[in-house]
Amino acid sequence: MILGIDVSTSITGFSVIDRTGTLQHFSNTDLRKHKDFFVKSILVKEHLLNIYEKFDITDVYIEKPFAFFNSGGSSAATMAKLQKFNGVVSWISFEVFQVKPEYLTANQARKLVGISVPRGKKAKKVVMEHLIEHEPDFEVEWTRNGNPKPCYFDMADAIVVARAGFEAQKKEVDGNA
Numbered sequence: 001m002i003l004g005i006d007v008s009t010s011i012t013g014f015s016v017i018d019r020t021g022t023l024q025h026f027s028n029t030d031l032r033k034h035k036d037f038f039v040k041s042i043l044v045k046e047h048l049l050n051i052y053e054k055f056d057i058t059d060v061y062i063e064k065p066f067a068f069f070n071s072g073g074s075s076a077a078t079m080a081k082l083q084k085f086n087g088v089v090s091w092i093s094f095e096v097f098q099v100k101p102e103y104l105t106a107n108q109a110r111k112l113v114g115i116s117v118p119r120g121k122k123a124k125k126v127v128m129e130h131l132i133e134h135e136p137d138f139e140v141e142w143t144r145n146g147n148p149k150p151c152y153f154d155m156a157d158a159i160v161v162a163r164a165g166f167e168a169q170k171k172e173v174d175g176n177a
Helices: 037-054 076-097 106-113 123-134 151-176
Strands: 002-006 011-017 023-030 059-063 102-104
Touching: 002 076, 002 151, 011 037, 011 151, 023 037, 023 151, 037 076, 059 076, 059 106, 059 151, 102 106, 102 151, 106 123, 106 151, 123 151
Parallel strands: 002 059, 059 102
Antiparallel strands: 002 011, 011 023
16 A cells, blocks of 8 residues: 655644555644654654554555745755654654655655646645546535635645555556556
8 A cells, every 4th residue: 555645844744645645544643732852753653653554554655744945935954854854754764664665756746646737826725626536535624614624635745645656556557557
């Protein structure tokens, strides 16, 4: 089974897709109320251990954090913090599953899944709309204002990462056949 992880220091999303491409699981760890880096890391490890108990994970795909600046984007300190946390989550996932994670940028993952983000549109919104339309098992909880609860954006990104891993493996098999 393929595990997809969308790493964030606020909400980390997880998803599991089986060898047929069927979504088996999606979940998140909400880290927003925890300020301590190590507490956040322990909570992610506990979540990964829970996934380990339920699924035979053979492949792990993790979304790469941004590595460049864009106007109105994250500060250098925020980017450094995310890079560090991504590294720790990568190590924890390796420790738990004994599988070296593979990395995809958000753009690579969306492209592999067939999601294109039109200029001027928010990528997270486009991804959410795509999954609501194409993933029957992806059920979203909504706020009273009619917006998806924040954790669903992170779980949606994790689903796209896992599905992209699945698609990349299919291409690799098709290319070797």
